[in-house]
Amino acid sequence: MRFRKMESIVEAVGNTPLVRLRSIERDAPGVKLYLKLEYANPGGSVKDRPARQMMLDAIEDGRLTNDKILIDATSGNTGVAYSLFGAAMGYRIALVMPSNVSKARKDITEAFGTKIIYSDPMEGSDGAIRMVRELVAEEPARYFYPDQYSNPSNPRAHYLGTGSEILEQVGDEITHFVAGLGTSGTCMGTTRRLREHSRKIECIAVEPAEALHGLEGLKHMESSIVPEIYDPTLPDEILPVGTEAGWDMSDRLAAQEGLHVGHSTGANVAGALEVAKRVGEGCIVAVACDRGDRYFAPMKWEKHYEW
Amino acid sequence: MAVTVRIPTPLRTLTGGADEVPADGGTVAEVIESLEASHPGMKDRLCDEKGVRRFVNLYANDEDIRFLDNLDTALKDGDTLSIVPAIAGGI
Numbered sequence: 001m002r003f004r005k006m007e008s009i010v011e012a013v014g015n016t017p018l019v020r021l022r023s024i025e026r027d028a029p030g031v032k033l034y035l036k037l038e039y040a041n042p043g044g045s046v047k048d049r050p051a052r053q054m055m056l057d058a059i060e061d062g063r064l065t066n067d068k069i070l071i072d073a074t075s076g077n078t079g080v081a082y083s084l085f086g087a088a089m090g091y092r093i094a095l096v097m098p099s100n101v102s103k104a105r106k107d108i109t110e111a112f113g114t115k116i117i118y119s120d121p122m123e124g125s126d127g128a129i130r131m132v133r134e135l136v137a138e139e140p141a142r143y144f145y146p147d148q149y150s151n152p153s154n155p156r157a158h159y160l161g162t163g164s165e166i167l168e169q170v171g172d173e174i175t176h177f178v179a180g181l182g183t184s185g186t187c188m189g190t191t192r193r194l195r196e197h198s199r200k201i202e203c204i205a206v207e208p209a210e211a212l213h214g215l216e217g218l219k220h221m222e223s224s225i226v227p228e229i230y231d232p233t234l235p236d237e238i239l240p241v242g243t244e245a246g247w248d249m250s251d252r253l254a255a256q257e258g259l260h261v262g263h264s265t266g267a268n269v270a271g272a273l274e275v276a277k278r279v280g281e282g283c284i285v286a287v288a289c290d291r292g293d294r295y296f297a298p299m300k301w302e303k304h305y306e307w
Numbered sequence: 308m309a310v311t312v313r314i315p316t317p318l319r320t321l322t323g324g325a326d327e328v329p330a331d332g333g334t335v336a337e338v339i340e341s342l343e344a345s346h347p348g349m350k351d352r353l354c355d356e357k358g359v360r361r362f363v364n365l366y367a368n369d370e371d372i373r374f375l376d377n378l379d380t381a382l383k384d385g386d387t388l389s390i391v392p393a394i395a396g397g398i
Contacts, residue, residue, distance in 0.1 A: 100364075100391055122315050122326065124392050211317035212352050212392055214362020223317050243362045244355075 009088050012042045013052050014161045018169040018285070023256040024249075024269065028276035032173070032283040035259065035269065036166060038290070043081040045290035046162075050185050051081030053157035054146040055089070068144045069094050071135065073119075073128035076105045077217070077290055078148055083112035094143075096128045096135070104296065126225050148183050150228035155189030162186065163193025166285050172199065175282035178272040180206040180218045180264050181238075184230040186287055191234050202236045206271040209240035214247065217264040217289055245270040250292060260292040308333050310382050312342060313389040321346045330388070335365060336378040338388055353390065364391040 006012055017037045025033040038046035058064035070082060071094040079095040086093040093114040097106075100121035109116065117135070119128040129149070136145045148154050166174065177194055179187040184205070191203040208215045211223035221230070232238070243263075250266030253259040265288040272286040312330050314322050322328050328346065332338035343350040353363050358378055365372045366389040372380045382388065 121391055122313055122389070124316055126316060210352070211320070212315065212363070212390075213317075214360075220317065223320070243360070247361060 009042050010052060010056075010085055013048045014041070015165065016040045018166070019257075019259070021253075021257055021269070024252065024273060025276065027273055028280070030281040031276040031279065033269075033272055033276060034170060034283070034285045035253075035257075035265075035288045036162070036169075036285060037259075037288045038162075039261070039288055041081075043077070043084045044294065045077035045080065046186055046287060047077035047290075048081045048084075049157040049161050050148060050151075050154035050183070051078050051146075052085055053160075054148065054151050054153040055082070055085055055091070057153040057156075058144060058146065059089075064091065064144045066090060068092075069142060070146065071096070071132055071143045072146050072148060073097070073125065073132045074148070076101060076108075076294065079109045079114065082146075083109040083114040086114065087112040096132045098124060098128055102295075105294070125219075129225060148185065149225070152229065154183055154185035155192065155229055158186050158189025159193045160189075162287070163190040166190065167194070167197060170283060170285060172197075173283040174201055174285055176202045176204060176272070176275055176279070176284040178204045178206060178239075178268055178275060178284060178286040180215070180268050180271075180287070180289070181221060181230070182217050182219050182264070183227050184219075186289075188229055188231060188234060190287075202275075203234070204237045204239050204271065204275055205235035206239050206241050206267050208267070209242045214243040215241070215263050215267045216295065217262065218267060239271045239274065241267040241271050241274075249273070254292065259288065261288050262290045262292050262295055264289045308382055308384050308386070310338055310384075310386045310388055312338065313387060315390050315392040317392055318349070318352060318390065321348050321352075333382060334378065335367065335372055335380045335382065335388060338382060339378075365389070366391060 018034050021033040041048035069092045073096045082093045096117045096119050098121045099118040119131045136143050187205045194201045208218050208220045211220045246263050246267030249270040250261055250263050253261050268286040272284045276284055310330055312328050314326055330338045330341040332341050367380050368387055
């Protein structure tokens with residue numbers, strides 16, 4: 001697909017493929033649907049972009065030095081990215097995550113030498129955020145806290161990367177862009193870049209339809225700590241997508257397109273298809289955040305098996 | 308049977324902010340009915356016509372009810388039923 005030679009894995013981020021969804025788009029004749037495969041990043045997810053940008057920007061202005069520990073709250077993908085780049089660039093990483101994160105997920109980050117601190121599973125990701133804030137407040141000199149929810153380098157990664165790449169890949173053809181809201185970095189940064197295009201591109205933010213949902217990685221803003229980087233006035237539309245619709249679309253992408261993606265990607269494509277049916281013509285680009293294998297759950301007989 | 312139900316943050320709007328509420332029932336299904344009576348709207352958040360919604364995790368004490376008898380899982384006095392949310396991080 002790509003033939004590149006590089007000095008470090010850190011350079012392998014971005015330039016991800018854009019794939020047409022020929023089977024899904026048959027549901028909306030007249031519309032082309034494309035998916036940007038962020039899982040082709042070295043850490044396996046879209047979060048490689050903001051993690052790399054937050055680290056590089058902090059190294060450049062002196063916020064991140066070798067004597068500090070990088071600490072953040074993450075449900076997984078950002079943690080994998082920090083861990084990978086930390087190992088490659090020589091920085092120590094500590095992650096706070098709810099204790100009900102799958103064992104496989106913990107193992108991925110620990111493989112890079114990262115330390116995990118557990119927070120209350122009942123409090124979800126907001127509980128992990130509160131715990132990081134407490135730890136950093138106790139020992140501010142010990143840690144560098146990138147805080148992906150408030151760090152402008154997060155959307156900047158998408159402004160510089162994702163948005164520019166999409167315009168290069170589809171050119172003037174694109175009419176709509178669809179991305180889910182979690183930290184909102186993908187949506188904010190990419191939308192800002194697309195807004196600089198000569199013609200208006202509609203930008204649609206997908207969010208879980210309900211407070212209690214199963215679209216891991218996405219945030220129901222009304223019931224969550226709202227990220228500082230989130231500007232609700234930036235998207236043209238905020239589209240609620242139900243958990244079941246997102247899960248079903250993930251299954252369909254695997255079965256019909258050969259794309260085994262996580263549930264947040266399923267929600268993005270379900271949202272994109274809804275827009276496609278409504279507009280009847282155009283070219284819609286959605287984001288594939290990560291692969292589905294990151295969410296494989298242990299089987300019953302594996303649950304208590306430890307060695 | 309008097310059991311304690313642990314409520315995750317996203318559902319505390321239905322319990323007036325309480326993180327734990329009492330409920331009655333000898334099975335998970337009965338406890339959900341009891342919850343619905345005291346906190347209307349709860350059942351739809353947890354179940355659809357086929358049973359517990361696919362993304363909702365219910366734990367009888369420390370065990371996922373999918374690995375027990377699902378909605379028929381028996382509960383006794385003093386047991387805890389936990390509603391555990393999916394982990395909502397950030398894209």
